[in-house]
Amino acid sequence: MNVQVDGKTLIPAVDFMVDPSSGSSTKIWKQRPITAAEIFNAYENQKLYSSLKSNKEFNSVVIDVQNYKNDSLKKANALAYSLVELCDVMVITNEKFTFSVGREQYPNALLFVQGKAIDNMRQIETQIESVFKARHTARNxxxxxxxxxxxxxxxxxxxxxxxxxxxxxxxxxxxxxxxxxxxxxxxxxxxxxxxxxxxxxxxxxxxxxxxxxxxxxxxxxxxxxxxxxxxxxxxxxxxxxxxxxxxxxxxxxxxxxxxxxxxxxxxxxxxxxxxxxxxxxxxxxxxxxxxxxxxxxxxxxxxxxxxxxxxxxxxxxxxxxxxxxxxxxxxxxxxxx
Incomplete structure (x- = not known):
């Protein structure tokens, strides 16, 4: 597992966290930044989905949620979980990292990155291998x-x-x-x-x-x-x-x-x-x-x-x-x- 931003190798669980249901990603990103209007305006939101479905120029998106709180933050994060069905998603956050257990696997990668760990994000490169175990036996x-x-x-x-x-x-x-x-x-x-x-x-x-x-x-x-x-x-x-x-x-x-x-x-x-x-x-x-x-x-x-x-x-x-x-x-x- 390796994530690099502008040549800087990020530290897992400190600089970034991979969502437990994330898919794999081995690529150099051609990322598209998501605007506030595309998060909060229904018309712009629908245009965003249409663009990502038809546009081959981008293979990933970046959503900066550092300035959002409460319902606005929930809406921005919900968009991230929706867009991961279409492409790799990076969420820039200043929230404390927590982890959980994934019970499904998204078709693409979803990761969260601390805003203080990155700068311009001219180039993003990921090497994330995610394996979903559909059956796992545990005992009481x-x-x-x-x-x-x-x-x-x-x-x-x-x-x-x-x-x-x-x-x-x-x-x-x-x-x-x-x-x-x-x-x-x-x-x-x-x-x-x-x-x-x-x-x-x-x-x-x-x-x-x-x-x-x-x-x-x-x-x-x-x-x-x-x-x-x-x-x-x-x-x-x-x-x-x-x-x-x-x-x-x-x-x-x-x-x-x-x-x-x-x-x-x-x-x-x-x-x-x-x-x-x-x-x-x-x-x-x-x-x-x-x-x-x-x-x-x-x-x-x-x-x-x-x-x-x-x-x-x-x-x-x-x-x-x-x-x-x-x-x-x-x-x-x-x-x-």
Whole structure:
């Protein structure tokens, strides 16, 4: 993977980021700059599409979005994702780079370049080889601590153990906070409840494919190993590496009684700075359980660490300041159910 602008080799994940669904590109670009009118004016926009479909002079376009914000930025980025169906697209940005998982492959290349890394852009040359793996097998990992007295009532702890992998051969996304931290807490809670049993079965679910669209947890809810109706409560743990500013509880508005129980424990024990309430969201592995009628919270920490889906989300960047207090809070919550 190599991107050069005016003879300068750009640094991947620092100067440029290839979209996870990007196609391949090995060429010297004959780029066409996109004007503001072509982004925001419907008539000019249609002329642009007609021009690119019929004009053989250009094999790529460049869209500079550095001066756009909010809805204007969304519209400019949406145009980039539309034009990649016709040709290679470079987006000049000053936004922080983040990565994700592609579930399709565009016919052409789409890359984002930091404006501060380039100058005139007289010549652009790319060597990007993108391979789409249509089938990839991953596995959920599930363990159980049965209650000492036989019961169907079950508490589930979940966390996804996948992350983003790499971009090319030299860029690696560690996923320290998202979600090695949640996976480690899953193991920590397994140790705790082994030594401190409760009158419920405790099941630990480490899901694959969360970053690809909650694939592992969706599969489990469609192919459960025991009745979903036996789940008394599910606690999904994601981004557990800080906590200086407390935690946020997704689904708090759906299950106010359980949320208030968490808050009461925290106030009594003086564990965390705050427990923030948030409504339902399809943003982690609790979601498909909730859709199936399982009471569930998704808990994540708030704090100084803002690294997310980037190369700086490392173990060294995590504080784990409230890790043990969160464990105490969760343990007390389960015992009170």
């Amino acid at each position: 990992v599930i363990a159980m601590l049965p209650a000492k007295k036989k019961t169907k009532e079950t508490i589930v702890f979940s966390a996804h153990y996948d992350h983003l992998g790499g971009m090319g051969q030299n860029v690696y996304f560690p996923g320290g906070n998202d979600n090695a931290s949640g996976t480690s807490m899953l193991l920590h809670l397994a140790d705790y409840f082994k030594e401190n049993p409760v009158p419920y079965n405790i099941v630990f679910m480490a899901f694959a494919g969360e970053e690809a669209g909650l694939v592992g947890s969706k599969y489990y809810t469609e192919n459960p190993l025991f009745k979903l109706s036996d789940i008394k409560f599910l606690l999904n743990l994601d981004i557990m590496g800080s906590g200086e500013d407390g935690i946020t509880v997704v689904n708090a508005t759906l299950f106010p009684k359980q949320y208030e129980a968490l808050v009461a424990i925290n106030e009594q024990e003086k564990l965390l700075k705050q427990i923030k309430k948030r409504g339902p969201a399809a943003n982690s592995d609790h979601y498909f359980f909730t859709e199936k009628g399982v009471p569930a919270f998704f808990i994540y920490t708030m704090g100084d660490n803002k690294h997310y889906h980037d190369v700086e989300d490392t173990y060294e960047a995590l504080t784990f300041n409230e890790y043990l207090d969160i464990t105490r809070l969760i343990a007390a919550f389960v015992k009170g159910l």
